[in-house]
Amino acid sequence: xxxxxxxxxxxxxxxxxxxxxxxxxxxxxxxxxxxxxxxxxxxxxxxxxxxxxxxxxxxxxxxxxxxxxxxxxxxxxxxxxxxxxxxxxxxxxxxxxxxxxxxxxxxxxxxxxxxxxxxxxxxxxxxxxxxxxxxxxxxxxxxxxxxxxxxxxxxxxxxxxxxx
Amino acid sequence: xxxxxxxxxxxxxxxxxxxxxxxxxxxxxxxxxxxxxxxxxxxxxxxxxxxxxxxxxxxxxxxxxxxxxxxxxxxxxxxxxxxxxxxxxxxxxxxxxxxxxxxxxxxxxxxxxxxxxxxxxxxxxxxxxxxxxxxxxxxxxxxxxxxxxxxxxxxxxxxxxxxxxxxxxxxxxxxxxxxxxxxxxxxxxxxxxxxxxxxxxxxxxxxxxxxxxxxxxxxxxxxxxxxxxxxxxxxxxxxxxxxxxxxxxxxxxxxxxxxxxxxxxxxxxxxxxxxxxxxxxxxxxxxxxxxxxxxxxxxxxxxxxxxxxxxxxxxxxxxxxxxxxxxxxxxxxxxxxxxxxxxxxxxxxxxxxxxxxxxxxxxxxxxxxxxxxxxxxxxxxxxxxxxxxxxxxxxxxxxxxxxxxxxxxxxxxxxxxxxxxxxxxxxxxxxxxxxxxxxxxxxxxxxxxxxxxxxxxxxxxxxxxxxxxxxxxxxxxxxxxxxxxxxxxxxxxxxxxxxxxxxxxxxxxxxxxxxxxxxxxxxxxxxxxxxxxxxxxxxxxxxxxxxxxxxxxxxxxxxxxxxx
Numbered sequence: 104x105x106x107x108x109x110x111x112x113x114x115x116x117x118x119x120x121x122x123x124x125x126x127x128x129x130x131x132x133x134x135x136x137x138x139x140x141x142x143x144x145x146x147x148x149x150x151x152x153x154x155x156x157x158x159x160x161x162x163x164x165x166x167x168x169x170x171x172x173x174x175x176x177x178x179x180x181x182x183x184x185x186x187x188x189x190x191x192x193x194x195x196x197x198x199x200x201x202x203x204x205x206x207x208x209x210x211x212x213x214x215x216x217x218x219x220x221x222x223x224x225x226x227x228x229x230x231x232x233x234x235x236x237x238x239x240x241x242x243x244x245x246x247x248x249x250x251x252x253x254x255x256x257x258x259x260x261x262x263x264x265x266x267x
Numbered sequence: 268x269x270x271x272x273x274x275x276x277x278x279x280x281x282x283x284x285x286x287x288x289x290x291x292x293x294x295x296x297x298x299x300x301x302x303x304x305x306x307x308x309x310x311x312x313x314x315x316x317x318x319x320x321x322x323x324x325x326x327x328x329x330x331x332x333x334x335x336x337x338x339x340x341x342x343x344x345x346x347x348x349x350x351x352x353x354x355x356x357x358x359x360x361x362x363x364x365x366x367x368x369x370x371x372x373x374x375x376x377x378x379x380x381x382x383x384x385x386x387x388x389x390x391x392x393x394x395x396x397x398x399x400x401x402x403x404x405x406x407x408x409x410x411x412x413x414x415x416x417x418x419x420x421x422x423x424x425x426x427x428x429x430x431x432x433x434x435x436x437x438x439x440x441x442x443x444x445x446x447x448x449x450x451x452x453x454x455x456x457x458x459x460x461x462x463x464x465x466x467x468x469x470x471x472x473x474x475x476x477x478x479x480x481x482x483x484x485x486x487x488x489x490x491x492x493x494x495x496x497x498x499x500x501x502x503x504x505x506x507x508x509x510x511x512x513x514x515x516x517x518x519x520x521x522x523x524x525x526x527x528x529x530x531x532x533x534x535x536x537x538x539x540x541x542x543x544x545x546x547x548x549x550x551x552x553x554x555x556x557x558x559x560x561x562x563x564x565x566x567x568x569x570x571x572x573x574x575x576x577x578x579x580x581x582x583x584x585x586x587x588x589x590x591x592x593x594x595x596x597x598x599x600x601x602x603x604x605x606x607x608x609x610x611x612x613x614x615x616x617x618x619x620x621x622x623x624x625x626x627x628x629x630x631x632x633x634x635x636x637x638x639x640x641x642x643x644x645x646x647x648x649x650x651x652x653x654x655x656x657x658x659x660x661x662x663x664x665x666x667x668x669x670x671x672x673x674x675x676x677x678x679x680x681x682x683x684x685x686x687x688x689x690x691x692x693x694x695x696x697x698x699x700x701x702x703x704x705x706x707x708x709x710x711x712x713x714x715x716x717x718x719x720x721x722x723x724x725x726x727x728x729x730x731x732x733x734x735x736x737x738x739x740x741x742x743x744x745x746x747x748x749x750x751x752x753x754x755x756x757x758x759x760x761x762x763x764x765x766x767x768x769x770x771x772x773x774x775x776x777x778x779x780x781x782x783x784x785x786x787x788x789x790x791x792x793x794x795x796x797x798x799x800x801x802x803x804x805x806x807x808x809x810x811x812x813x814x815x816x817x818x819x820x821x822x823x824x825x826x827x828x829x830x831x
Contacts, residue, residue, distance in 0.1 A: 115448055118397070119385060130390045160575070167572035173394040173414060176448040 107136070108162045109181040109188060109258045112151040112169060113266060116142050120149065120174040127172065133157065133165050137255030148176065150266075154256050177267060185261040191230045191254040192239065193218075197247035198225040209242050224249065272401045272432040273302035276365065279408035280309050282440045285336050287312055287327060287699055289320040293340025294380060295367030298432035312699065312728060315720035317344050319692035321351020322718065325360050326656060326693030329679045330700045332485060334361040334415050341367045342380030345426075346387065350686060352422050353391040357683025358506060359483055361420035363411050364388075368397070370430040384426045393421030401434040409444045418451025419570040420483055451569065455586035455594055463541075463565045463582050464598045470539035471610035472561075472617075473499040476522065479506030479682065480544020480568060486510070486588035487675040490543065492596050497606055500618055502530035504545050506682040509672035514651075519618065520627075523551040524819050525664045528626035528828060529618055531819065534559055535826040536617075542566045544588045547577040548683070557824030567591050626817045626830055627668055635810035636785050638662060638737045641792075642669035645707065645735060648792040653705040654697045656680065658690035658714030661743035664815045666709040688717030691734065695721060698730045705733070705796065712738040712765055712806075722775035725802050733795050734804045736768060739811045747814045772804035779804045 136154040215229035314320040317339045324335025345366040355362045369378040411423040487510045502522040522530040540562040552558045566580040574583040657663040657680040672678045681689040694708040740762040769779030782791045795803035817828040
């Protein structure tokens with residue numbers, strides 16, 4: 104059965120490490136839904152959160168191939184256990200006249216913020232799991248959206264253990 | 268002591284015990300060539316094309332188990348090496364490829380002879396490095412050799428900008444290297460080994476299926492003990508030939524697309540399969556849906572990603588072949604359980620019935636030279652003890668089927684990538700590694716032309732190879748497929764434009780012999796191998812439309828072979 108997996112990867116913070124991961128996916132025809140990467144509190148390490156879909160067998164093979172990359176220090180399939188996920192979205196919308204109040208109400212309902220404004224637009228920031236982000240976009244259907252950027256999924260296992 | 272980057276490279280190679288580097292100079296590596304000129308410890312072998320350098324280093328590595336080393340310049344030097352790097356990658360061969368790069372300040376500027384070598388080679392290497400600082404040269408080399416030669420081996424590319432080879436720094440070669448992100452497993456899990464022993468001894472129709480991993484992992488001795496202790500039948504992949512002696516009655520020969528009838532039928536009907544250092548390649552399994560329907564599978568491999576990749580296995584054991592087989596052998600010694608003798612006898616009776624098909628028979632009374640006959644005679648003339656390299660195609664399959672390898676590292680061919688042009692340069696590497704051994708390259712008139720320029724290298728370094736050219740005037744395997752699957756529409760043939768190979772060999776300063784009658788085959792081979800100091804090019808004009816049998820057609824199961 105095909106399902107969505109969130110994979111957390113610690114890798115050496117070196118030039119080319121990202122392209123090794125991305126290249127592996129294209130070379131082996133695996134799919135990437137989203138991918139985020141940035142250095143961690145240890146500047147020699149980057150942490151990547153990667154969302155992919157596939158059968159359990161395929162995702163197991165994906166994880167084995169990723170683990171084989173010399174730059175990969177540690178890898179965890181978060182979906183195997185309890186975990187939290189968050190995504191951030193920035194949305195620039197048209198907001199004039201009565202729409203300004205309506206947008207403000209939607210932002211409040213989703214616990215978001217307006218982080219920039221002009222006479223005719225608002226820029227919104229909303230955080231949550233993917234379902235919430237999808238719901239925000241649905242709620243804004245009556246509003247003209249000028250621009251959207253999503254961070255992609257971040258994830259972390261629940262409980263008292265760290266990744267290393 | 269302060270040394271230049273170029274001198275440090277030489278020191279690193281010395282520290283790793285490297286005696287030969289195969290390469291071709293160019294602008295970006297001139298400092299390194301200058302450093303080579305000033306020393307005698309590491310000998311540089313000048314090839315005629317960078318592809319030849321990679322295959323020669325590859326052949327050297329396969330024949331010795333040590334890493335082969337290549338040195339090429341930036342741009343076209345690196346891109347010409349790509350085929351050889353991919354060849355080594357697909358067959359897990361330890362290799363270090365040093366590619367020159369334009370000076371650091373020019374990187375990204377589309378400079379003369381600039382390519383992104385690290386980017387181009389990324390999917391075909393185990394790992395690669397771009398050196399940014401002369402202070403990193405020594406450590407990078409240490410890491411490169413460590414990564415290339417441990418775990419599942421593979422090629423490692425080191426890209427080094429020209430300016431770094433001229434800068435100086437203090438040279439210290441690290442004695443040990445630890446990498447937090449790279450720790451290959453060596454020993455198998457004890458619990459898995461115990462479970463494997465139980466399954467092995469419960470078998471009624473067992474098959475041992477081994478691959479190139481046994482050779483790469485130097486597990487041949489342990490494998491022999493294991494197989495003989497059990498008395499189980501063994502079949503070996505194209506890459507695994509020689510790990511277990513072909514002449515042993517327990518050996519069923521090669522399996523797969525052109526494997527023997529008994530090996531493939533044995534695989535299809537087995538109830539317990541013990542896969543060792545093999546990766547269930549599509550040329551082995553045929554149609555996966557029909558693959559070994561009754562088998563419980565034990566799979567030993569150093570690469571966890573090879574396990575359950577194509578075929579789900581029941582008992583995986585991750586570890587190096589030699590220590591895992593050792594542990595299995597000791598566990599078999601200790602257990603009270605025994606093999607099921609009655610069932611095994613019945614199984615062998617069945618296998619011997621399959622064997623009696625004599626699937627490798629061919630027309631021995633033909634008036635044309637049969638390629639199979641040439642290989643059999645070659646075996647006799649060399650007492651079955653030569654190092655044999657091959658190219659890719661029908662001749663490769665004939666060599667694998669008819670030479671009968673009894674020792675590991677004697678059969679050297681491009682199995683995974685299937686690179687035509689591999690055989691001649693690989694043979695150069697083998698001959699340099701073993702100057703006193705007999706080295707023959709079995710090839711065809713198509714493959715040999717893909718790296719024919721290396722005949723010149725052979726003259727320069729007095730490499731007395733014997734080239735066995737099975738010349739049928741066709742790209743034989745292509746023609747065979749066109750005969751079977753395209754109603755004999757032989758698209759692309761060149762019979763009228765082939766060179767005179769005898770004259771060609773002579774113009775390169777070697778000996779050429781053309782053989783056109785079966786009765787001349789033995790004599791020509793004897794004459795050639797008697798010439799210990801000369802390269803002899805034997806041009807055998809063989810039956811034009813001979814096919815490789817048996818054959819599993821694409822999409823068929825292992826029990827659906829085409830026999831002669």
